[in-house]
Amino acid sequence: xxxxxxxxxxxxxxxxxxxxxxxxxxxxxxxxxxxxxxxxxxxxxxxxxxxxxxxxxxxxxxxxxxxxxxxxxxxxxxxxxxxxxxxxxxxxxxxxxxxxxxxxxxxxxxxxxxxxxxxxxxxxxxxxxxxxxxxxxxxxxxxxxxxxxxxxxxxxxxxxxxxxxxxxxxxxxxxxxxxxxxxxxx
Numbered sequence: 001x002x003x004x005x006x007x008x009x010x011x012x013x014x015x016x017x018x019x020x021x022x023x024x025x026x027x028x029x030x031x032x033x034x035x036x037x038x039x040x041x042x043x044x045x046x047x048x049x050x051x052x053x054x055x056x057x058x059x060x061x062x063x064x065x066x067x068x069x070x071x072x073x074x075x076x077x078x079x080x081x082x083x084x085x086x087x088x089x090x091x092x093x094x095x096x097x098x099x100x101x102x103x104x105x106x107x108x109x110x111x112x113x114x115x116x117x118x119x120x121x122x123x124x125x126x127x128x129x130x131x132x133x134x135x136x137x138x139x140x141x142x143x144x145x146x147x148x149x150x151x152x153x154x155x156x157x158x159x160x161x162x163x164x165x166x167x168x169x170x171x172x173x174x175x176x177x178x179x180x181x182x183x184x185x186x
Contacts, residue, residue, distance in 0.1 A: 104149070
């Protein structure tokens with residue numbers, strides 16, 4: 001039974017399914033985080049230029065960010081307000097390492113599938129000649145892992161860098177304006 005799983009497509013198919021599921025989870029996670037970064041960037045950028053236009057923006061994420069921004073502006077607790085702004089900043093900065101994590105994980109899963117296939121094949125057959133057929137199957141996990149990591153990098157790599165940089169600048173500018181407004185006597 002184990003020999004059939006290892007020497008046939010069973011183990012390879014199982015690893016390909018796992019790698020595909022990890023890829024889909026990574027894509028959904030990165031897409032959601034990029035959507036949040038874009039929403040923060042857009043709202044704070046518009047708010048810096050035209051506060052009335054920012055109030056007219058719609059969308060669930062924009063409205064949540066607008067509510068958080070309003071709470072920060074209305075807060076009498078400067079430490080809490082700074083903590084909230086810092087949490088936006090940190091969340092935006094965590095997106096790029098998340099992409100690196102997911103691409104590395106996909107590569108590692110692909111290599112794990114190949115090494116696992118080789119090891120189990122040697123254990124089951126013990127013959128180097130019989131190793132070549134399962135090796136051809138096991139290599140597909142490396143191909144899938146590397147291909148999916150390339151896809152994630154190509155889809156999100158440049159976008160994430162640009163949006164995170166813009167978000168960082170907008171958060172800093174918005175926070176500077178907020179602090180300057182809070183220090184003015186009324």
